[in-house]
Amino acid sequence: DAKTTQPPSMDCAEGRAANLPCNHSTISGNEYVYWYRQIHSQGPQYIIHGLKNNETNEMASLIITEDRKSSTLILPHATLRDTAVYYCIVRVAPHNQGGKLIFGQGTELSVKP
């Protein structure tokens, strides 16, 4: 499985966009990029995933570079409730290994008033 590298922590002002980077330079062609977040004392929550194209849903946008070696999760208008640890996960091809998730250390995002 490809390894991911994320900054350990970031701050963001409330109402501003939060841009969370992730490096995955060893990603394989059939591996997806997934983002989950974990608010303190809760279970992780799925945010978004993508393979090659940029993706957007009601929670966030995912921008994947053309060479797929890095990606950025964008929370367009961060709120205090977005304070959490954000995990970027490169997931084995969906049909392998039971869809397992291998979590890295993640980025602790603090949204400040």
Place this chain on the structure above:
Amino acid sequence: DAMVIQNPRYQVTQFGKPVTLSCSQTLNHNVMYWYQQKSSQAPKLLFHYYDKDFNNEADTPDNFQSRRPNTSFCFLDIRSPGLGDAAMYLCATSKRTGSSYNEQFFGPGTRLTVL
């Protein structure tokens, strides 16, 4: 609302005393997972079930067992808890369609304390 439920949210046990954690789901997902998350660490997969097919991770200690009596329920049994097993235990579910696994839905976790 469809969800993943874990009971209890907090469990205290004594060193060496067997303990069982439970997970139930109303999502009708055919895959269920158990993760262990120690303090200040990321979650780590212990094992998963695809229907009744059990899949153990290679580095999961034998002290950890699991049962899935039906689609809705899955149990984590720790036969002889040690101090190092104190952690948050997370249950997750996913739907496998054909050969593809969809995103995982997590429960709130059970925090286990070993005295």
